[in-house]
Amino acid sequence: MSLPSEAMLARQTAARMHDFGVLPEDAVHVQLPAGIAKPRLPGLVVHHSVLPVEPVLVEGLPCVPAARCAVDLARTLRRLDALPVLDAALRSGAVCRDDLIEEALTHRGLPGVRQARALVPLADGRSECRQESQLRLVLIDGGLPAPEPQVWVLSRDGTGRYRLDLGYRERRVGIEYDGLSHLDRDRLRYDRDRANWLDAEGWTMRYFTDRDLYRRPAHIVAMVRATLS
Structure with a gap:
Protein backbone atom coordinates (compact mmCIF):
# COMPACT_ATOMS: atom_id res chain seq x y z
CA MET A 1 0.00 0.00 0.00
CA SER A 2 3.00 2.29 0.53
CA LEU A 3 4.68 1.58 -2.82
CA PRO A 4 3.99 2.74 -6.37
CA SER A 5 1.70 0.45 -8.36
CA GLU A 6 4.63 -0.56 -10.62
CA ALA A 7 6.59 -2.04 -7.69
CA MET A 8 7.28 -5.78 -7.55
CA LEU A 9 9.22 -7.95 -5.13
CA ALA A 10 12.76 -8.64 -6.36
CA ARG A 11 16.18 -10.12 -5.59
CA GLN A 12 16.40 -11.99 -2.25
CA THR A 13 12.74 -11.31 -1.38
CA ALA A 14 11.44 -12.64 -4.68
CA ALA A 15 13.76 -15.65 -4.36
CA ARG A 16 12.08 -16.52 -1.05
CA MET A 17 8.66 -16.22 -2.68
CA HIS A 18 9.80 -18.56 -5.48
CA ASP A 19 11.16 -21.07 -2.90
CA PHE A 20 14.85 -20.62 -3.59
CA GLY A 21 15.74 -18.05 -0.95
CA VAL A 22 18.93 -19.57 0.47
CA LEU A 23 20.64 -16.38 1.65
CA PRO A 24 19.87 -14.72 4.99
CA GLU A 25 18.24 -11.34 4.40
CA ASP A 26 16.04 -9.17 6.63
CA ALA A 27 15.34 -6.33 4.22
CA VAL A 28 12.52 -6.34 1.67
CA HIS A 29 13.79 -5.93 -1.89
CA VAL A 30 11.55 -4.38 -4.54
CA GLN A 31 12.06 -3.33 -8.13
CA LEU A 32 10.76 -0.22 -9.89
CA PRO A 33 11.03 0.96 -13.49
CA ALA A 34 13.79 3.47 -14.16
CA GLY A 35 12.72 7.05 -13.56
CA ILE A 36 10.32 6.39 -10.67
CA ALA A 37 11.52 7.90 -7.42
CA LYS A 38 12.68 5.46 -4.75
CA PRO A 39 10.39 5.37 -1.71
CA ARG A 40 12.21 5.76 1.59
CA LEU A 41 10.85 3.21 4.04
CA PRO A 42 12.65 1.40 6.88
CA GLY A 43 13.84 -2.07 5.87
CA LEU A 44 13.16 -1.47 2.17
CA VAL A 45 15.79 -1.82 -0.58
CA VAL A 46 14.73 -0.46 -3.97
CA HIS A 47 16.33 -1.49 -7.29
CA HIS A 48 15.70 0.32 -10.54
CA SER A 49 15.19 -1.96 -13.53
CA VAL A 50 17.00 -1.27 -16.77
CA LEU A 51 15.25 -4.11 -18.62
CA PRO A 52 11.46 -4.28 -18.97
CA VAL A 53 9.80 -7.10 -17.04
CA GLU A 54 6.25 -8.27 -16.45
CA PRO A 55 5.54 -9.33 -12.85
CA VAL A 56 4.07 -12.68 -11.87
CA LEU A 57 1.75 -13.13 -8.91
CA VAL A 58 3.00 -15.36 -6.10
CA GLU A 59 0.55 -15.76 -3.23
CA GLY A 60 -1.17 -12.65 -4.54
CA LEU A 61 1.97 -10.48 -4.55
CA PRO A 62 3.65 -9.13 -7.70
CA CYS A 63 7.14 -10.61 -8.09
CA VAL A 64 9.93 -10.54 -10.61
CA PRO A 65 9.71 -13.85 -12.57
CA ALA A 66 11.85 -16.67 -11.19
CA ALA A 67 14.44 -16.78 -14.00
CA ARG A 68 14.89 -13.01 -13.94
CA CYS A 69 15.25 -13.08 -10.15
CA ALA A 70 17.85 -15.87 -10.25
CA VAL A 71 19.97 -14.17 -12.92
CA ASP A 72 19.73 -10.78 -11.19
CA LEU A 73 21.13 -12.37 -8.04
CA ALA A 74 23.74 -14.39 -9.94
CA ARG A 75 25.18 -11.25 -11.50
CA THR A 76 25.04 -8.98 -8.42
CA LEU A 77 26.04 -11.26 -5.54
CA ARG A 78 29.59 -12.34 -4.85
CA ARG A 79 30.48 -15.50 -6.74
CA LEU A 80 30.47 -17.72 -3.65
CA ASP A 81 26.85 -16.76 -2.91
CA ALA A 82 25.64 -16.68 -6.50
CA LEU A 83 26.02 -20.39 -7.29
CA PRO A 84 23.92 -21.49 -4.27
CA VAL A 85 21.08 -19.30 -5.59
CA LEU A 86 21.24 -20.92 -9.04
CA ASP A 87 21.43 -24.41 -7.52
CA ALA A 88 18.42 -23.69 -5.32
CA ALA A 89 16.47 -22.20 -8.24
CA LEU A 90 16.91 -25.43 -10.19
CA ARG A 91 16.13 -27.56 -7.15
CA SER A 92 12.90 -25.66 -6.49
CA GLY A 93 11.59 -26.42 -9.98
CA ALA A 94 10.79 -22.73 -10.50
CA VAL A 95 13.19 -22.66 -13.47
CA CYS A 96 15.14 -25.03 -15.70
CA ARG A 97 18.64 -24.53 -17.04
CA ASP A 98 17.38 -23.36 -20.44
CA ASP A 99 15.35 -20.64 -18.68
CA LEU A 100 18.51 -19.39 -16.97
CA ILE A 101 20.55 -19.47 -20.18
CA GLU A 102 17.88 -17.57 -22.09
CA GLU A 103 17.45 -15.01 -19.31
CA ALA A 104 21.19 -14.42 -19.00
CA LEU A 105 21.33 -13.58 -22.71
CA THR A 106 18.83 -10.75 -22.19
CA HIS A 107 21.16 -9.19 -19.58
CA ARG A 108 23.97 -8.68 -22.08
CA GLY A 109 26.00 -5.59 -21.18
CA LEU A 110 24.73 -5.30 -17.61
CA PRO A 111 27.18 -5.38 -14.69
CA GLY A 112 28.04 -8.89 -13.54
CA VAL A 113 26.41 -10.69 -16.46
CA ARG A 114 29.65 -12.48 -17.34
CA GLN A 115 29.72 -14.00 -13.88
CA ALA A 116 26.10 -15.13 -14.20
CA ARG A 117 26.67 -16.67 -17.63
CA ALA A 118 29.76 -18.52 -16.37
CA LEU A 119 27.94 -19.91 -13.33
CA VAL A 120 24.77 -21.14 -15.06
CA PRO A 121 26.50 -24.21 -16.60
CA LEU A 122 27.87 -25.10 -13.14
CA ALA A 123 24.47 -24.97 -11.42
CA ASP A 124 23.14 -28.30 -10.14
CA GLY A 125 19.71 -28.78 -8.62
CA ARG A 126 20.86 -31.80 -6.64
CA SER A 127 22.69 -29.59 -4.13
CA GLU A 128 20.69 -29.37 -0.92
CA CYS A 129 22.21 -26.47 1.03
Whole structure:
Protein backbone atom coordinates (compact mmCIF):
# COMPACT_ATOMS: atom_id res chain seq x y z
CA MET A 1 0.00 0.00 0.00
CA SER A 2 3.00 2.29 0.53
CA LEU A 3 4.68 1.58 -2.82
CA PRO A 4 3.99 2.74 -6.37
CA SER A 5 1.70 0.45 -8.36
CA GLU A 6 4.63 -0.56 -10.62
CA ALA A 7 6.59 -2.04 -7.69
CA MET A 8 7.28 -5.78 -7.55
CA LEU A 9 9.22 -7.95 -5.13
CA ALA A 10 12.76 -8.64 -6.36
CA ARG A 11 16.18 -10.12 -5.59
CA GLN A 12 16.40 -11.99 -2.25
CA THR A 13 12.74 -11.31 -1.38
CA ALA A 14 11.44 -12.64 -4.68
CA ALA A 15 13.76 -15.65 -4.36
CA ARG A 16 12.08 -16.52 -1.05
CA MET A 17 8.66 -16.22 -2.68
CA HIS A 18 9.80 -18.56 -5.48
CA ASP A 19 11.16 -21.07 -2.90
CA PHE A 20 14.85 -20.62 -3.59
CA GLY A 21 15.74 -18.05 -0.95
CA VAL A 22 18.93 -19.57 0.47
CA LEU A 23 20.64 -16.38 1.65
CA PRO A 24 19.87 -14.72 4.99
CA GLU A 25 18.24 -11.34 4.40
CA ASP A 26 16.04 -9.17 6.63
CA ALA A 27 15.34 -6.33 4.22
CA VAL A 28 12.52 -6.34 1.67
CA HIS A 29 13.79 -5.93 -1.89
CA VAL A 30 11.55 -4.38 -4.54
CA GLN A 31 12.06 -3.33 -8.13
CA LEU A 32 10.76 -0.22 -9.89
CA PRO A 33 11.03 0.96 -13.49
CA ALA A 34 13.79 3.47 -14.16
CA GLY A 35 12.72 7.05 -13.56
CA ILE A 36 10.32 6.39 -10.67
CA ALA A 37 11.52 7.90 -7.42
CA LYS A 38 12.68 5.46 -4.75
CA PRO A 39 10.39 5.37 -1.71
CA ARG A 40 12.21 5.76 1.59
CA LEU A 41 10.85 3.21 4.04
CA PRO A 42 12.65 1.40 6.88
CA GLY A 43 13.84 -2.07 5.87
CA LEU A 44 13.16 -1.47 2.17
CA VAL A 45 15.79 -1.82 -0.58
CA VAL A 46 14.73 -0.46 -3.97
CA HIS A 47 16.33 -1.49 -7.29
CA HIS A 48 15.70 0.32 -10.54
CA SER A 49 15.19 -1.96 -13.53
CA VAL A 50 17.00 -1.27 -16.77
CA LEU A 51 15.25 -4.11 -18.62
CA PRO A 52 11.46 -4.28 -18.97
CA VAL A 53 9.80 -7.10 -17.04
CA GLU A 54 6.25 -8.27 -16.45
CA PRO A 55 5.54 -9.33 -12.85
CA VAL A 56 4.07 -12.68 -11.87
CA LEU A 57 1.75 -13.13 -8.91
CA VAL A 58 3.00 -15.36 -6.10
CA GLU A 59 0.55 -15.76 -3.23
CA GLY A 60 -1.17 -12.65 -4.54
CA LEU A 61 1.97 -10.48 -4.55
CA PRO A 62 3.65 -9.13 -7.70
CA CYS A 63 7.14 -10.61 -8.09
CA VAL A 64 9.93 -10.54 -10.61
CA PRO A 65 9.71 -13.85 -12.57
CA ALA A 66 11.85 -16.67 -11.19
CA ALA A 67 14.44 -16.78 -14.00
CA ARG A 68 14.89 -13.01 -13.94
CA CYS A 69 15.25 -13.08 -10.15
CA ALA A 70 17.85 -15.87 -10.25
CA VAL A 71 19.97 -14.17 -12.92
CA ASP A 72 19.73 -10.78 -11.19
CA LEU A 73 21.13 -12.37 -8.04
CA ALA A 74 23.74 -14.39 -9.94
CA ARG A 75 25.18 -11.25 -11.50
CA THR A 76 25.04 -8.98 -8.42
CA LEU A 77 26.04 -11.26 -5.54
CA ARG A 78 29.59 -12.34 -4.85
CA ARG A 79 30.48 -15.50 -6.74
CA LEU A 80 30.47 -17.72 -3.65
CA ASP A 81 26.85 -16.76 -2.91
CA ALA A 82 25.64 -16.68 -6.50
CA LEU A 83 26.02 -20.39 -7.29
CA PRO A 84 23.92 -21.49 -4.27
CA VAL A 85 21.08 -19.30 -5.59
CA LEU A 86 21.24 -20.92 -9.04
CA ASP A 87 21.43 -24.41 -7.52
CA ALA A 88 18.42 -23.69 -5.32
CA ALA A 89 16.47 -22.20 -8.24
CA LEU A 90 16.91 -25.43 -10.19
CA ARG A 91 16.13 -27.56 -7.15
CA SER A 92 12.90 -25.66 -6.49
CA GLY A 93 11.59 -26.42 -9.98
CA ALA A 94 10.79 -22.73 -10.50
CA VAL A 95 13.19 -22.66 -13.47
CA CYS A 96 15.14 -25.03 -15.70
CA ARG A 97 18.64 -24.53 -17.04
CA ASP A 98 17.38 -23.36 -20.44
CA ASP A 99 15.35 -20.64 -18.68
CA LEU A 100 18.51 -19.39 -16.97
CA ILE A 101 20.55 -19.47 -20.18
CA GLU A 102 17.88 -17.57 -22.09
CA GLU A 103 17.45 -15.01 -19.31
CA ALA A 104 21.19 -14.42 -19.00
CA LEU A 105 21.33 -13.58 -22.71
CA THR A 106 18.83 -10.75 -22.19
CA HIS A 107 21.16 -9.19 -19.58
CA ARG A 108 23.97 -8.68 -22.08
CA GLY A 109 26.00 -5.59 -21.18
CA LEU A 110 24.73 -5.30 -17.61
CA PRO A 111 27.18 -5.38 -14.69
CA GLY A 112 28.04 -8.89 -13.54
CA VAL A 113 26.41 -10.69 -16.46
CA ARG A 114 29.65 -12.48 -17.34
CA GLN A 115 29.72 -14.00 -13.88
CA ALA A 116 26.10 -15.13 -14.20
CA ARG A 117 26.67 -16.67 -17.63
CA ALA A 118 29.76 -18.52 -16.37
CA LEU A 119 27.94 -19.91 -13.33
CA VAL A 120 24.77 -21.14 -15.06
CA PRO A 121 26.50 -24.21 -16.60
CA LEU A 122 27.87 -25.10 -13.14
CA ALA A 123 24.47 -24.97 -11.42
CA ASP A 124 23.14 -28.30 -10.14
CA GLY A 125 19.71 -28.78 -8.62
CA ARG A 126 20.86 -31.80 -6.64
CA SER A 127 22.69 -29.59 -4.13
CA GLU A 128 20.69 -29.37 -0.92
CA CYS A 129 22.21 -26.47 1.03
CA ARG A 130 24.13 -23.25 0.53
CA GLN A 131 27.39 -24.50 2.06
CA GLU A 132 27.35 -27.63 -0.09
CA SER A 133 27.07 -25.46 -3.22
CA GLN A 134 29.85 -23.20 -1.97
CA LEU A 135 32.11 -26.15 -1.19
CA ARG A 136 31.58 -27.48 -4.71
CA LEU A 137 32.48 -24.10 -6.20
CA VAL A 138 35.66 -23.87 -4.12
CA LEU A 139 36.80 -27.20 -5.57
CA ILE A 140 35.91 -26.19 -9.15
CA ASP A 141 37.63 -22.81 -8.80
CA GLY A 142 40.64 -24.63 -7.36
CA GLY A 143 41.05 -26.49 -10.64
CA LEU A 144 39.59 -29.83 -9.54
CA PRO A 145 36.90 -31.77 -11.42
CA ALA A 146 33.36 -30.89 -10.36
CA PRO A 147 32.28 -33.34 -7.64
CA GLU A 148 28.88 -34.99 -7.88
CA PRO A 149 26.30 -33.69 -5.38
CA GLN A 150 24.33 -36.08 -3.15
CA VAL A 151 26.15 -39.30 -3.98
CA TRP A 152 24.39 -42.47 -2.83
CA VAL A 153 26.70 -45.20 -1.56
CA LEU A 154 25.06 -48.58 -2.00
CA SER A 155 25.11 -51.63 0.25
CA ARG A 156 26.26 -54.89 -1.24
CA ASP A 157 22.63 -55.84 -1.93
CA GLY A 158 22.30 -52.73 -4.11
CA THR A 159 20.18 -50.61 -1.76
CA GLY A 160 21.14 -47.07 -0.86
CA ARG A 161 22.94 -47.00 2.48
CA TYR A 162 24.38 -43.50 2.91
CA ARG A 163 24.26 -40.29 0.93
CA LEU A 164 27.29 -38.01 0.74
CA ASP A 165 27.20 -34.23 0.26
CA LEU A 166 29.73 -34.44 -2.57
CA GLY A 167 31.74 -37.24 -4.07
CA TYR A 168 34.01 -38.57 -6.76
CA ARG A 169 32.32 -41.89 -7.25
CA GLU A 170 34.99 -43.58 -9.40
CA ARG A 171 37.74 -42.68 -6.93
CA ARG A 172 35.59 -43.48 -3.89
CA VAL A 173 36.32 -40.09 -2.35
CA GLY A 174 33.57 -38.37 -0.38
CA ILE A 175 33.41 -34.77 0.83
CA GLU A 176 31.16 -33.50 3.58
CA TYR A 177 30.33 -30.12 5.12
CA ASP A 178 29.93 -30.38 8.90
CA GLY A 179 27.65 -27.68 10.30
CA LEU A 180 26.27 -27.17 13.80
CA SER A 181 23.82 -30.06 13.43
CA HIS A 182 26.76 -32.47 13.60
CA LEU A 183 27.52 -31.43 17.20
CA ASP A 184 24.43 -33.17 18.57
CA ARG A 185 25.29 -36.32 20.60
CA ASP A 186 22.95 -38.63 18.66
CA ARG A 187 24.15 -37.19 15.36
CA LEU A 188 27.76 -37.75 16.47
CA ARG A 189 27.05 -41.45 17.11
CA TYR A 190 25.38 -41.76 13.71
CA ASP A 191 28.30 -40.00 12.02
CA ARG A 192 30.82 -42.35 13.64
CA ASP A 193 28.91 -45.46 12.53
CA ARG A 194 28.60 -44.01 9.06
CA ALA A 195 32.31 -43.10 8.83
CA ASN A 196 33.36 -46.58 9.95
CA TRP A 197 31.07 -48.26 7.41
CA LEU A 198 32.28 -46.05 4.56
CA ASP A 199 35.90 -46.70 5.51
CA ALA A 200 35.28 -50.45 5.49
CA GLU A 201 33.75 -50.14 2.01
CA GLY A 202 36.85 -48.41 0.67
CA TRP A 203 35.67 -44.80 0.73
CA THR A 204 38.07 -42.04 1.77
CA MET A 205 36.15 -39.21 3.44
CA ARG A 206 37.18 -35.60 3.92
CA TYR A 207 35.21 -33.33 6.26
CA PHE A 208 35.24 -29.52 6.28
CA THR A 209 33.70 -26.82 8.48
CA ASP A 210 32.74 -23.16 8.15
CA ARG A 211 36.29 -22.20 9.14
CA ASP A 212 37.66 -24.10 6.17
CA LEU A 213 35.02 -22.86 3.75
CA TYR A 214 35.18 -19.16 4.58
CA ARG A 215 38.70 -18.65 5.93
CA ARG A 216 40.96 -21.19 4.23
CA PRO A 217 39.49 -22.49 0.97
CA ALA A 218 42.98 -23.25 -0.33
CA HIS A 219 43.28 -25.86 2.43
CA ILE A 220 40.15 -27.58 1.12
CA VAL A 221 41.53 -27.70 -2.42
CA ALA A 222 44.91 -29.00 -1.27
CA MET A 223 43.36 -31.73 0.89
CA VAL A 224 41.02 -32.98 -1.83
CA ARG A 225 43.70 -32.80 -4.51
CA ALA A 226 46.06 -34.88 -2.36
CA THR A 227 43.30 -37.40 -1.68
CA LEU A 228 42.46 -37.77 -5.36
CA SER A 229 46.14 -38.19 -6.16
